[in-house]
Amino acid sequence: MTVALLGAGVMGEALLAGILQGRPASDLLVGEKRPERAAELTERYGVEVVGNAEAVRRAGTVLLVVKPHDVGPLLDEVAAEARPGQLFVSLAAGITTAFVESRLPAGVAVVRVMPNTPALVGEGMAAISPGTHSGDEQLREAEELLRSTGRVTRVPESQQDAVTAVSGSGPAYVFYVAESMIEGGVHLGLTRATATELVVQTLAGSAALLRDSGEHPTVLRERVTSPGGTTAAALRQLEDGKVRADFLAALEAARDRSRALSSGEPA
Template sequence: MTVAVLGVGVMGEALLAGILQGGRPVAEVLAAEKRPERAAELTERYGVEVVGNAEAVKRADTVLFVVKPYDMGPLLDEVAASARPGQLFVSLAAGITTSFVEARLPGGVAVVRVMPNTPALIGEGMAAVSPGSNAGEEHLREAEDLLRSTGRVTRVPEKHQDAVTAVSGSGPAYVFYVVEAMIEAGVHLGLTRATATELVVQTLAGSAALLRDTGEHPTVLRERVTSPGGTTAAALRRLDDGGVRAAFLGALEAARDRSRALSSGEPV
């Protein structure tokens, strides 16, 4: 079963590396890249054969589209003649529906939609998968097996993919935004930037591990840190006064709405 990765940018390369590290023979993996210098780099780094988009689709059993939403239409037009019934196409383009892909490819192909996130770059990603009209259990399992090489995978109905985009697809940016704010606050309080950064990053990493490994509800863990009348209670009261919870809700609604707009073809 040959796998082709079309779009070997940051996320595409992470998937390529994960697939190979997961044990897929290099002879069964293709990469598609038009720039000669990038093609040579990929071959040197991973040993994979690099070909054009149409040839990759012609030769592969499973094709991963790892491109920006606005590139999907032209890419599908380019490779449609090379596609054939029985192939699996996995789309990682935000906002692009399975029906959009199916309408531009021959009948009989299976399509799975995926929303990944950037922690996939270090094997800690979170991806949600949804089947198209022709995708069965075996297609979902194949997509999941490929994606597990870069982190965790869950299944959701496609109608929830815009919410997934808002929560986990864009989620790392919210976390980095909060980290930036905490570091700046630490500097404002008199810490060096290096010390503030070390404190915040390790606090974030430790808190995330505690949340994941204990399985405790975040409210329970928060309450354990919050002594009545203490420093944490004072800080959380100020966050509540600033409407932080409501701001997060509004932010995720905006991200969901933008994902919907992308799927409807609204310009970027």
């Protein structure tokens, strides 16, 4: 089945590169209007680059990887070429399956996806939700495509705003913590290069341990925290600063903003 990818930005190219690890370039079409970008993608990946409408006409599955405000105009551009039985997979934050379905012919299946930026290094986390005309077959197709850039889970669409708050925006929280730890290391007398190396590897190793051990984070935290020791002193300071409560408030703020964007409020 031919897959059309509409949107060749950073996330679109990451998805393209991942899909090509398991499929030949002849199975993919890329919709791109800019001649210089089209030439770049053809040279780098060997894919055929065509107009958006032609890509939809020739494909069985269509991936929408554009900014949320571009989804409506893009769907209007390609709707005449869409047909029942096709699958449209939308990776645009805050865009509901109902919105996509309303711009396409009846019977087109739609799956909504919330990805995140670690997909760029094959470690992404994507949550998918079915639309009105999507069944298990369409969800499996979406999962197969998205697994090329990381892990995939299924959630009801009503939970997508929470997913956006936790994993969609989540990398920014991790980078914020990393930034804070690096600055703290510099404040304590380390060179910036040394502090950066220490923090990055500590975060990477801790994430791998959390993922691979199967242990609850509380258990892993307690193993590092000796009574009356240095870690206990640091964690006491974080608790006094209400960091845990601030994280909850931040997640709620992100969820509420996602809800607002889904309802059509301006960005």
